[in-house]
Amino acid sequence: GNSVTQMEGPVTLSEEAFLTINCTYTATGYPSLFWYVQYPGEGLQLLLKATKADDKGSNKGFEATYRKETTSFHLEKGSVQVSDSAVYFCALTVSYNTDKLIFGTGTRLQVFP
Amino acid sequence: EAGVAQSPRYKIIEKRQSVAFWCNPISGHATLYWYQQILGQGPKLLIQFQNNGVVDDSQLPKDRFSAERLKGVDSTLKIQPAKLEDSAVYLCASSQSGIQGATQYFGPGTRLLVL
Numbered sequence: 001g002n003s004v005t006q007m008e009g010p011v012t013l014s015e016e017a018f019l020t021i022n023c024t025y026t027a028t029g030y031p032s033l034f035w036y037v038q039y040p041g042e043g044l045q046l047l048l049k050a051t052k053a054d055d056k057g058s059n060k061g062f063e064a065t066y067r068k069e070t071t072s073f074h075l076e077k078g079s080v081q082v083s084d085s086a087v088y089f090c091a092l093t094v095s096y097n098t099d100k101l102i103f104g105t106g107t108r109l110q111v112f113p
Numbered sequence: 114e115a116g117v118a119q120s121p122r123y124k125i126i127e128k129r130q131s132v133a134f135w136c137n138p139i140s141g142h143a144t145l146y147w148y149q150q151i152l153g154q155g156p157k158l159l160i161q162f163q164n165n166g167v168v169d170d171s172q173l174p175k176d177r178f179s180a181e182r183l184k185g186v187d188s189t190l191k192i193q194p195a196k197l198e199d200s201a202v203y204l205c206a207s208s209q210s211g212i213q214g215a216t217q218y219f220g221p222g223t224r225l226l227v228l
Contacts, residue, residue: 032214044219051214089155099215103155
């Protein structure tokens, strides 16, 4: 079946450190891949997405590249800030006529000054 | 532009009681989704509407959950009777189209606690 696997958290970093959150997927067909973020007390927000292999999604200093050969979509940021503390969800959609999101379990990021 | 609205934000009920959640999507969005997010897990789709028709309800526990989207705008999700395992955050989302790659916009969610 279709699924997403994320690294377990929490991920604890100091401000300005480099961030990587691993995400791998299993899917039939050609999925679109997403990263959503949930800040404390807020709803889910789209952070970035990629709809085909080798595409790079980017937003707010975060990047992720759609790697079909390794079925991965790892999230990276060169220098994290305290305000990046949140839960990050990797997700995919697989069917053309429905965009049902299939989510990973989420990874909590804690950034300390 | 107003976002997805949901109410109530919090609800506490006893098992076997009924409860209803309301969602108002972003204006002009044809597709509406209800997701269930249990603590420590990612959201799981319960039902997807395209206008006022159901596209996918394969993971909706139909013996106790029901949903409707009258006139293709607002939607209501109901649980009757509730069980302890229904304690979760219920998220409503909407998108302009229901095709792969479309961006879904989420509401703040309704946190349900069943005692």
